[in-house]
Structures are given as C-alpha cells and as structure tokens.
Amino acid sequence: MKRLMIGTLVLLPSLTAEAADSTSATNDAALVEQGRYLARTADCAACHTTDDGAPFAGGVPIASPFGTIYGTNITPDPDYGIGNYSADEFYHAITRGEVPDGRQLYPAMPYTSYHLMRREDSDAIYAFLMSREPIARAAPPTDLGFPFNQRWGLTLWNIVYADDLAPTPAEDRSPAWRRGQYLVEVMGHCGECHTPRGWTGAMDLDRHLEGGMLEGYLAPSLRAEALAERGWNPHDLAQFLQQGMSPQGSAFNEMYPVMHHSTQYLQDDDLAAMATYLLGDAAPEPRTIEVKALDAVGESATRGRQRYLETCAGCHGGDGKGKPEAAVAMAGNTTLRLKDPTNLLRVTLDGIEERDFPGFSRLQQMPGFGDDLSDAEIADLSNYLRETWGGQPGNVSPQDVADARVSGTHDDP
Amino acid sequence: MAELATRPLTLTINGESVGPIEVPDDLMMIDFLHEYLGLTGSRLGCGQGICRACVVILDHDDGTSEEMRICITGAHFFNAKRIRTIEGHASRDATGNVTALTPVQQKFVDHFAFQCSYCAPGFVNAATVLVERLERDPVPRDRLEDAIDEALGHHICRCTGYVRYYAAARAAIDDLGLVREG
Numbered sequence: 193m194k195r196l197m198i199g200t201l202v203l204l205p206s207l208t209a210e211a212a213d214s215t216s217a218t219n220d221a222a223l224v225e226q227g228r229y230l231a232r233t234a235d236c237a238a239c240h241t242t243d244d245g246a247p248f249a250g251g252v253p254i255a256s257p258f259g260t261i262y263g264t265n266i267t268p269d270p271d272y273g274i275g276n277y278s279a280d281e282f283y284h285a286i287t288r289g290e291v292p293d294g295r296q297l298y299p300a301m302p303y304t305s306y307h308l309m310r311r312e313d314s315d316a317i318y319a320f321l322m323s324r325e326p327i328a329r330a331a332p333p334t335d336l337g338f339p340f341n342q343r344w345g346l347t348l349w350n351i352v353y354a355d356d357l358a359p360t361p362a363e364d365r366s367p368a369w370r371r372g373q374y375l376v377e378v379m380g381h382c383g384e385c386h387t388p389r390g391w392t393g394a395m396d397l398d399r400h401l402e403g404g405m406l407e408g409y410l411a412p413s414l415r416a417e418a419l420a421e422r423g424w425n426p427h428d429l430a431q432f433l434q435q436g437m438s439p440q441g442s443a444f445n446e447m448y449p450v451m452h453h454s455t456q457y458l459q460d461d462d463l464a465a466m467a468t469y470l471l472g473d474a475a476p477e478p479r480t481i482e483v484k485a486l487d488a489v490g491e492s493a494t495r496g497r498q499r500y501l502e503t504c505a506g507c508h509g510g511d512g513k514g515k516p517e518a519a520v521a522m523a524g525n526t527t528l529r530l531k532d533p534t535n536l537l538r539v540t541l542d543g544i545e546e547r548d549f550p551g552f553s554r555l556q557q558m559p560g561f562g563d564d565l566s567d568a569e570i571a572d573l574s575n576y577l578r579e580t581w582g583g584q585p586g587n588v589s590p591q592d593v594a595d596a597r598v599s600g601t602h603d604d605p
Numbered sequence: 606m607a608e609l610a611t612r613p614l615t616l617t618i619n620g621e622s623v624g625p626i627e628v629p630d631d632l633m634m635i636d637f638l639h640e641y642l643g644l645t646g647s648r649l650g651c652g653q654g655i656c657r658a659c660v661v662i663l664d665h666d667d668g669t670s671e672e673m674r675i676c677i678t679g680a681h682f683f684n685a686k687r688i689r690t691i692e693g694h695a696s697r698d699a700t701g702n703v704t705a706l707t708p709v710q711q712k713f714v715d716h717f718a719f720q721c722s723y724c725a726p727g728f729v730n731a732a733t734v735l736v737e738r739l740e741r742d743p744v745p746r747d748r749l750e751d752a753i754d755e756a757l758g759h760h761i762c763r764c765t766g767y768v769r770y771y772a773a774a775r776a777a778i779d780d781l782g783l784v785r786e787g
Contacts, residue, residue, distance in 0.1 A: 498612075498681060501631040506677025507653055510631045518653045556655055 227320025239263035250331035305381035372469025496576025528582030619693025634675035
C-alpha cells in the first residue's frame with residue numbers, strides 16, 4: 193500500500209498537492225468526529241443547546257442558588273460565539289474558566305471538572321465546534337443578585353478550589369477503571385451535581401460523589417457502597433446510562449437530559465468503564481431487598497397500601513411490577529431505597545413528564561398527586577413504598593411532606 | 606393467589622347515593638361502574654390514563670369540578686366523594702327517557718362533533734368541567750382557544766373529530782355568555 197502510494201506520487205507529481213489536501217481533510221474529518229463524540233461525553237449540549245434552539249447557540253437557563261446563569265453561544269460566530277478563539281484560548285477557557293478578554297466564567301461552566309481534560313481532547317472538541325454552523329445570536333444575560341454578580345470574586349474561588357481535583361492515584365487500577373475515572377470525573381463532570389456543595393457554591397471535595405441537592409431533588413450518592421446498597425451492579429448501571437432505563441428505574445428530573453444529550457451516545461466500552469470506575473474493579477455485591485408482606489409493615493404503611501391501590505396501581509401494578517412503556521416497577525426501584533425520601537416525595541407531588549427513551553421506548557407522563565392527596569395520605573403512601581420495596585423504615589411524617597411541598601415551590605427559570 | 610380483600614364503598618354518583626357496598630380493594634373505578642352498577646357509558650380505551658375516554662367528573666365541596674381518569678384510579682379513591690358520569694348529564698323524565706341534553710351535549714350533536722362516539726363521554730365531561738370553570742371565571746376572548754385546547758387537547762379521538770369538538774365547545778361557551786370581551 194505504501195509502495196503504491198509512493199509510486200503514485202512519483203508518476204503523478206501534479207496531483208501530490210491535492211492528495212495531501214485530501215489526507216489532511218480526512219484527518220480533519222476524523223478529528224471533527226472525535227470531537228463530536230468527546231463533546232457528547234462532556235455533555236456540552238446540556239447547557240449550550242436549548243430544546244428548540246440551534247445546536248450550541250446557548251440560552252439554556254441554569255438555576256443556581258444565587259440566580260440564573262445562561263449557557264453561552266459556543267458556535268463559531270465571531271461576535272456572539274467563540275469564532276475568534278484559538279485552540280489555545282479554547283483549552284484555557286474550558287480548563288481554567290478564563291476567556292480571552294480576561295473575564296472569569298461563572299463556575300456553572302464545569303471547568304473545575306474539565307481542569308484535567310487532555311489537551312488533545314480539548315483540541316478535538318474545538319475542531320468539532322469550529323465545524324458547526326455559526327449562529328449570530330446572543331445568549332440572555334445572567335441574572336444574579338449582588339454580590340454574586342461580581343465576577344472578581346470568582347478568581348478567589350478558583351484559586352481555592354480548582355487545583356484540588358486531581359483524581360486519586362490509580363496505578364493499581366485496571367485500564368477500564370482509569371478510563372472510567374476520566375469519563376466520570378473530567379468529561380462527564382458527574383460530581384458537579386452528585387457532590388454536595390458548600391455555602392460558597394463550590395463542591396465539598398471531602399464528600400466527593402456522596403450526593404448533592406439540585407432544585408429540590410437529590411442527586412444521589414455515586415459512591416460504590418451506596419450504589420450497591422441501592423441495588424446497582426455494573427451491567428445495570430451501564431444500561432441505565434445508555435438507555436435511561438434499567439430494572440432499578442428510569443432517568444428522571446435532571447438525569448434525563450444527561451442521558452438524552454450525552455450518555456446514550458457513549459460506546460459500550462466507555463459505559464462499562466464508567467460503571468467499573470463508580471463501582472470499583474471488584475464491585476460490591478448489590479443488596480437484595482426482601483419484599484415485605486402487608487402484615488409486616490407499620491400502621492401508616494398499611495393505610496398507604498390502600499392509597500397505592502387507588503392512585504398508583506393502575507400503572508405501577510398492584511404487585512409493583514410496572515407496565516412496559518408506561519410506568520416503571522416499584523419492586524427493585526432504586527429511588528425507594530434511598531434513606532432520604534426527598535426524591536420519592538418530589539416525584540409523588542410533581543409527577544414526571546412524558547419522555548422518549550433510546551430505541552423507540554417511552555414512558556408516559558406520571559401525574560403529580562400534590563393536589564389530590566393530603567400530606568398525611570402522601571406520607572402513608574411513601575411509607576408503604578419504602579417499607580414494602582425499599583428496605584427503608586416507614587418514617588416519613590406528614591410534616592416531611594409539607595416541607596417537601598415548600599422546597600418544590602421555586603420560580604422556574 | 607391471595608384471597609380477594611374487599612372493603613365497603615359509599616359514594617354519590619349523579620346525585621344519588623350508592624352503597625355501602627363491598628368492593629375489592631384494588632378494583633379500578635371503571636370496572637366498578639361497569640360491573641357493579643351497569644353504568645357502561647364511561648369507556649375503557651387505553652387502560653393507562655392516556656386517551657381519556659374514561660374521564661368522569663369529580664365534584665369538590667368548594668363547588669369546583671375536576672376530570673378524573675377512572676381506568677387508572679381505584680374505586681375506593683372515590684369513597685365519600687361525589688362524581689358525575691356521562692349518564693348523569695341529560696335531563697330525564699320519570700321513566701328515564703331523555704327530555705333535554707345539556708348545552709355541551711347539544712352543541713356536540715349540532716356540530717356532528719363525534720363519529721364513532723367512543724371518546725365522546727370523555728369529551729363531554731372535559732368540556733363540562735371547562736364550562737363550569739368559565740361560569741366561575743369567564744375567559745377573555747383572546748384566551749378562548751387556548752382554554753379549549755388546555756381542556757380538551759389531551760383527549761384522543763381516533764375519528765379525528767378535534768376540529769368539530771373545538772367548534773362545538775366554542776359555540777357552547779359563546780352561547781352561555783362565558784367569554785369576556787376585551
């Protein structure tokens with residue numbers, strides 16, 4: 193093959209320039225494709241593409257405890273996008289949060305996680321973004337109250353936190369574990385939601401991946417022992433990331449867009465690597481829950497059984513096995529196995545939107561029952577679910593439900 | 606197979622008290638209406654709360670009314686509550702013959718809103734809930750179409766009678782003077 197190419201060059205010197213161009217074009221195309229994949233692993237679209245907007249033109253509102261920040265336009269438009277960035281400047285912006293004019297980006301941009309992104313991966317994403325259609329559209333301005341609208345404060349924040357994120361030494365781990373670590377910690381920036389945040393808004397790195405709060409919902413712990421406690425094994429975890437559904441339940445709230453924009457596109461070995469990293473090279477045995485019979489649950493849960501039959505069993509089944517393409521199973525459901533009942537209460541109160549899943553799957557809308565059931569009824573229902581299928585105590589009180597109602601009342605951005 | 610657990614159910618349907626009657630604790634309301642009371646006007650379509658052919662009206666003590674999907678709601682949810690089904694809308698004489706339709710029913714007939722009629726009970730109940738809401742709070746003219754769409758838009762009609770259903774609802778709401786001008 194090599195010889196043939198050399199021969200061709202000798203015989204047809206007039207075509208060499210064109211051949212070189214075409215090789216470089218092929219390389220460029222491969223780099224763009226590589227960048228497209230890496231942009232998905234980094235889930236750029238989650239914040240930079242709105243549901244009905246042009247790809248990467250920005251405008252996705254990101255609520256923070258301090259106000260609303262909008263994803264920016266990262267198309268190659270020179271005025272509204274990143275068209276004037278060099279590959280160096282792009283790398284600097286996504287790994288350090290500093291843009292060419294010297295401004296600091298708000299840390300809603302997960303540069304603390306991207307800090308350790310490999311230069312060649314940044315370059316590939318840069319090549320991909322630069323190959324997109326430029327969109328001349330400004331993203332809405334951020335809406336933060338004083339003092340959080342003072343960007344100079346961020347510089348200090350960065351110095352304090354950004355360099356602490358070097359992953360744990362990994363020499364004794366498998367290649368899959370190390371690949372998974374890069375995908376989870378750096379590209380996927382999972383910790384941005386699943387690590388609790390301190391009062392400054394920065395991740396509390398001592399409690400890495402132990403679970404954070406996001407607009408009234410819990411982003412549950414991704415620690416291996418916590419995942420196993422909630423019934424996860426590597427196979428199901430990889431399936432959940434790829435399909436948004438597994439025997440443990442479906443991706444809802446903010447995890448749905450993560451699956452929709454990012455993890456469904458990941459290659460099988462990358463998904464397996466993420467599961468390997470999260471659960472460890474020797475994954476702990478997932479805990480099995482003995483389904484509790486009705487005569488073994490408490491008084492509140494016994495009342496809750498009747499509420500379940502009246503308002504839930506139509507879709508989730510009297511036996512809790514769910515209905516394909518309609519409603520997930522309660523038996524084996526990971527959300528019921530969380531010690532903290534927040535997500536169960538929020539979903540019961542708010543419901544879940546109808547959603548499409550990969551492979552022409554879908555789940556219908558789950559109605560919210562906040563208007564139809566009282567605090568006491570929802571507490572009973574939650575205790576029935578927790579005790580029967582969750583291996584959790586029936587300790588949800590009507591006051592917990594009342595508190596959850598309040599925590600859910602926020603202005604949608 | 607566990608023994609069939611039952612519990613007593615008492616409720617008000619179309620203004621008449623029903624029960625107490627022993628009903629399985631997991632029976633869906635649509636099956637109770639069909640099998641225990643012979644009220645077969647509420648239609649079972651999808652059986653999972655999507656098509657809304659099964660919708661009945663739940664009356665609250667504060668005078669408001671609400672749609673309920675009874676293929677996914679258990680009979681006992683309605684214990685001590687008041688509901689209306691499609692059988693309860695028209696006026697009847699002493700022998701049970703229909704003497705007059707409600708304005709919503711009449712407009713649906715006038716506009717040939719339905720063909721096979723399978724979805725019609727759900728549409729009648731949904732449009733009635735809308736009319737009752739507008740009686741408490743009339744809708745501005747420029748919001749009328751949106752209000753109709755919000756009320757009827759989730760109901761599925763496989764004969765695709767949507768345009769006529771909407772036109773009929775619009776006519777009923779107009780005739781009843783439930784639109785605020787300006």
